Amino acid sequence: MTSSAAAQAEPAPISACTISRDVQNFDLLIEDMETALGEAWGDLPLNEAAAFLTQLESGMLEFVALALDSEDEDDLATINEIIAVAKERKIKIVIIAEDVTPGVLHQLLRQGADDFVPYPLPEGALDEVIDRFRTAEDLAEKAPAGAGQSPARPTGDRDGVILPVHGLAGGVGATNFAVNLAWELVASSKNKEDPTRVCLLDFDFQFGSTSTYLDLARKDSVYELLADTSSMDTDSFMQALQVYNDRLHVLTAPADVLPLDIVGPEDIERMIEVARLNFDFVVIDMPTTLVAWSESVMHAAHVYFALMELDMRSAQNALRLIRAMKSEDLPLEKVRFALNRAPKFTDMSGKARVKRMAESLDIDIELLLPDGLKQVDQACDHGTPIAEIAGKNPLRKEIQKLAISLHDITHSEQTGI
Ligand SMILES: Nc1ncnc2c1ncn2[C@@H]1O[C@H](COP(=O)(O)OP(=O)(O)O)[C@@H](O)[C@H]1O
Numbered sequence: 435m436t437s438s439a440a441a442q443a444e445p446a447p448i449s450a451c452t453i454s455r456d457v458q459n460f461d462l463l464i465e466d467m468e469t470a471l472g473e474a475w476g477d478l479p480l481n482e483a484a485a486f487l488t489q490l491e492s493g494m495l496e497f498v499a500l501a502l503d504s505e506d507e508d509d510l511a512t513i514n515e516i517i518a519v520a521k522e523r524k525i526k527i528v529i530i531a532e533d534v535t536p537g538v539l540h541q542l543l544r545q546g547a548d549d550f551v552p553y554p555l556p557e558g559a560l561d562e563v564i565d566r567f568r569t570a571e572d573l574a575e576k577a578p579a580g581a582g583q584s585p586a587r588p589t590g591d592r593d594g595v596i597l598p599v600h601g602l603a604g605g606v607g608a609t610n611f612a613v614n615l616a617w618e619l620v621a622s623s624k625n626k627e628d629p630t631r632v633c634l635l636d637f638d639f640q641f642g643s644t645s646t647y648l649d650l651a652r653k654d655s656v657y658e659l660l661a662d663t664s665s666m667d668t669d670s671f672m673q674a675l676q677v678y679n680d681r682l683h684v685l686t687a688p689a690d691v692l693p694l695d696i697v698g699p700e701d702i703e704r705m706i707e708v709a710r711l712n713f714d715f716v717v718i719d720m721p722t723t724l725v726a727w728s729e730s731v732m733h734a735a736h737v738y739f740a741l742m743e744l745d746m747r748s749a750q751n752a753l754r755l756i757r758a759m760k761s762e763d764l765p766l767e768k769v770r771f772a773l774n775r776a777p778k779f780t781d782m783s784g785k786a787r788v789k790r791m792a793e794s795l796d797i798d799i800e801l802l803l804p805d806g807l808k809q810v811d812q813a814c815d816h817g818t819p820i821a822e823i824a825g826k827n828p829l830r831k832e833i834q835k836l837a838i839s840l841h842d843i844t845h846s847e848q849t850g851i
Pocket residue numbers: 601603604605606607608609610611643774775803804805806807808810811812814829
């Protein structure tokens with residue numbers, strides 16, 4: 435054990451610290467730290483820890499184990515300060531708690547502590563926490579299999595096309611469409627020098643599944659971003675994004691189910707604005723439910739995709755959406771109705787039903803997306819876009835065509851050709 439990280443410069447780089455009034459009260463923690471880290475850790479007294487951490491650069495320490503007992507509850511200010519400084523330095527915090535009341539523990543976790551373990555430590559508990567920290571770090575920063583990660587780079591010089599996707603009923607295939615459209619926009623980018631920058635925003639804050647469909651972690655920073663959008667800037671927005679296959683930037687839904695009204699119209703407008711300035715295309719996966727900020731997204735949209743299937747549920751919900759938009763004077767002209775799992779070209783009776791549905795709703799159904807069968811589910815389960823595992827899939831081809839036409843339209847609008 436390294437006696438005091440603060441006092442002496444050690445040859446072995448220290449990657450973690452215990453912080454306590456007296457670490458000798460936690461001898462099982464000492465043993466576990468030694469087993470996990472060998473010499474590469476130190477101990478800080480509680481009353482000096484904040485000052486010491488303040489002098490550190492971000493990233494020098496991996497985590498601190500803050501070992502507390504009931505006596506420490508009298509000095510919560512010191513403990514909160516340590517947590518605040520560690521958070522700021524991006525150091526993970528695990529509380530080692532002996533007889534700490536649940537109320538205090540809860541408060542410390544809310545302050546920003548990442549995890550806690552009761553003392554005496556259960557067998558292997560500290561190792562598990564360290565593993566969790568490292569996995570989270572890996573997912574956030576390095577490339578896990580299948581999902582390339584590199585830091586998101588802001589540009590601030592773009593004027594992105596905003597493309598929300600709204601499933602008119604649960605399970606109609608909106609998220610799958612949004613994910614694959616975003617990927618096809620990346621993949622069909624022609625300019626190698628300045629590749630098209632695409633961002634996928636998962637605004638289904640409750641059950642958003644873009645992270646599942648692209649095998650991305652749900653990062654804490656997404657929650658932090660949504661919980662306090664007033665302090666959001668380009669950097670914090672870009673840091674909350676993950677990068678799929680080095681190309682597609684994704685704001686996944688947060689790890690926990692959040693109320694859809696955790697953000698308001700102004701927050702959503704700011705997020706879209708930052709995305710617009712930094713990307714060429716911004717695809718937004720919307721929740722099926724209409725919320726206070728749906729209107730903001732509709733106003734920001736260039737094209738608003740409304741996905742439906744050939745059934746009564748979709749037809750009735752389409753009618754409701756149209757009525758709601760008309761009564762609120764919302765831009766109905768932006769809506770492009772897309773029929774998913776559309777009947778095949780040769781299916782005459784199916785085609786007649788599509789025609790009847792469009793007529794009865796008084797809409798054009800401009801986009802017919804074929805059934806991609808099992809391959810689509812397989813792609814979703816593998817966490818990859820369809821293109822990556824089934825390039826010739828009919829659904830993939832249709833979405834690819836759409837992506838190419840969106841590139842062409844945008845290009846001709848920009849250049850006037
Ligand atoms: N055109 C399609 N062909 C085959 N399977 C599809 C198609 N569209 C969606 N799916 C599958 O349907 C399921 C639900 O899709 P999802 O996009 O999550 O729906 P939503 O977001 O509208 O609730 C997924 O398992 C997806 O693989």
